[in-house]
Amino acid sequence: DLVLHALDTAPGSALVFLPGEGEIRRVESALAGRLPADCTLAPLFGAMDFKAQRAAIAPAKTGRKVVLATSIAETSLTIEGVQIVVDGGRARRAQFDPSSGMSRLITDRVTRAEATQRAGRAGRVSEGAAFKLWTRGEEGALAAYPPAEIEAGDLCAFALELAVWGAQADDLKFVTPPHAGRLAEAQAVLHMLGALDATGRITEHGRSLAKMPLHPRLAHMVAKGGRSAPTLAAILSERDPLRGGSVDLALRLDAVAGKRVPAEVNHAALSRIKQDAKRLARGQTGDGPNTLGVLAALAYPDRVALRRKGDAPRYVMSGGKGAILSESDPLAGERLLVATDLDGDPREARIRQAVRLSDSDLRESFADQIGWHKLCVWSRREGRVLARQQERFGALVLDDRAWSDAPAEDIAQAMLDGVRQLGLMPGKAAALFLARARLMGDDFPDFSEDHLLETLEDWLPGHLAGVRSTADWKAFDLLPALTARLSWDDQQALDRAAPAHFTTPLGRKIAIDYSETQPQIALRLQEVFGTTRHPMIAGQPLQITLLSPAQRPVQVTTDLPGFWAGSYADVRKDMRARYPRHPWPEDPTQADPTLRAKPRGT
Structure with missing residues (x-):
């Protein structure tokens, strides 16, 4: 329709820009029988024989000519008598196509530079008119210039030519340098084809391919x-x-x-x-x-x-x-x-x-590229280590069998990937140990979960005998592997600074809870009578929950001397009425610790 409108509006022959042969043939068919009587149609594309191309370029002997052309007519030739350009706004260009592994022609929007060049064909020998099949708004969205071929094309032939020269891309100066990643991919293809050797140099086979x-x-x-x-x-x-x-x-x-x-x-x-x-x-x-x-x-x-x-x-x-x-x-x-x-x-x-x-x-x-491979891998889907013997061609598994006698160290290495997926999952004892170790200073070994997972290979494989599934890992006692990271001196330092238990004045051992931000214990108030210095754990006061004889909390403190001197008096007044058989001395700092009650009747 735009072609017919242009012929009605302006004088002279018309040059119509279309992407390729297929579009040219379709437009030719659509225009057949609709053109003015003095107009003839002439297709023009690269795959035509030379005689047909010359006929399309030659000036019209009578009347006007409508040349349906690809971008071959942008710069390579002048068609006499053309005063009209109709631009369909599309162009074919070579672009590397990962789907085929080679460059393919794609249909893309023209750039502003191409559109300007095309419009100029209408004014080569006299004034002309250009009709564009897009709006002014779309004009602003057009790219300024078409991409350089080295940016869009396949680099295999380029990489092969470089190898023939014995050069590296870095040795040459380019207006637009090749993309390093895509060039490496092209070289990998050439190596796969035997055109390059292991050092990246051209082989005799590669030289024959280049010809x-x-x-x-x-x-x-x-x-x-x-x-x-x-x-x-x-x-x-x-x-x-x-x-x-x-x-x-x-x-x-x-x-x-x-x-x-x-x-x-x-x-x-x-x-x-x-x-x-x-x-x-x-x-x-x-x-x-x-x-x-x-x-x-x-x-x-x-x-x-x-x-x-x-x-x-x-x-x-x-x-x-x-x-x-x-x-x-x-x-x-x-x-x-x-x-x-x-x-x-x-x-x-x-x-x-x-x-x-x-x-x-x-x-x-491909007998030389097919071989048997033994592998132990962690299966995220099955949640276990798979030990297999596989016959493989590249990534293809042609045959797959169980590897029943896989070495324990290979299974352990594969299980490390499972640990990274599942996390440490420490049991109660291991969790207590980690909490204690994480209270130590910078001079102590790092027991943060991130560090432990990053360094699994250094401390865990030797302890994973028999562990090869999610269920095995959940049941695994992590404590021996963790404590093995410590030297004798580190272990002693940990026991001194962050002990697993608190020993009461009566000699009773109470497990310290390290699960919260501050270490803590709970014990009967009478059991710390006579304590005038608050116990410290890893440089911070131990949080003590003081209990009544009925094991109910009566006070939480990190300062026993302050408690004795302060709110103890109110606690004593209340507790004496509730538990008269238990001692509630006026000065608890001078009393002996006890868990005993007075006999009935006294």
Whole structure:
């Protein structure tokens, strides 16, 4: 509609900016039969043959021309007679796609710089008019400039080129430096493909990959694979040639071979795939494996996917990430797949292209990367230590068996993770010890829970014999492990400064309660007669709850001498009436401690 409005409003030919071929074809179809009689339509995009491109660029012989173009027409060429620009406000740009492991074209909003450049095409040879398919308000939200390619693109080829030069990124000066994390990821991929050695230097295989006009993943597949590898590389490099149907890559290969497939075919994409496959096949020996699943795994060794337990077709990939397949897809029942394209969801990506892989092919092709691993791990879900022997390929567990004779020290190390999850969970005696130890000064060993959990490896493993579950840990006596942290001198210092018991003047031992902010005990008032100095614990007064003969609190004090000299008189007056058989001397500081009562009748 905007194109038709522009042609009615302004003179001259029109240049219409659209993101890509698909949009150009749809707009071309929508305009067919609606343009003025003197207007002709001319598509213009990079995948067209050169003759068609020249025809689109040539000036109209008669009347006006409407050129439907991608951003190729922004700066690379001048189309004579254009006085109208219609900007759809979208552009295709290359962006690294974690879902495919390579750069893919995405459709994004134009930037202000691109919009200005496009509008300028209407004024190249004479005055013109630009029509934009967005509002003034949206104009302010546009980014100023498109991102630099090094910020948005895949860095694998860049990292490979650096290695060919024998250079590090830090050795070079960039207008926009590469992101260190993404560059490290790219180098990890190259190491996985054998293009870099353990020191990060280029290998001979890496040099051969650098000479191929392909992403290093696909170049590795073509170099190591059989006759089908070039065709598969061309399929994976191009947009999906099928719309609808299964995700199975085998169907794409069938379509390239001219077979009928149960899906809508994009013939333009199919034609480009065939041309690229012929070009890539030149010079390829084709003496490697030819099975489709093995070829895909050569390019994506980190995308080999193993079906999880359960009814839903959910997978875990050898690189450690999760993936899910539509339940209606014919591949949904397969145990092993290679996922070559995903939707990019960071938690559990949906598989958009994949191919089946047999267990025997995986074992034969990647025998050097499959091995048995013994492990003891704490299972948060089951609340216990699991001791297993696992046959693994990357993050995939191909076989899993119990490890019945796992060493006790390995089980103890795994149990430490359980302790970190569960916390210390001290029993009554251990809790009392911790409370006492935490009253000591800075020169004493640190018994705070945070420090104990941070240093578990230093003091706990040797005491964990037989402990391997949540129930075992709850029943575990932590006290011996805690006291073992103390030297003889530290233990003596603790007993002196913060003893576990208070010895009364009568020689009776009463457990000190350290659970509150201040240590405390409770005992009969008569039992501390004669005490003229208040007892101290770890530098602070012991809180004493004085009890009546009936064991009821009559006073709480941290200053016995002050109590004797002050409120004792009122307590004595009240208590003498209630408990006449018990001693209530006028001067308790001179009386002997006692728990006895007077005989009846005296």
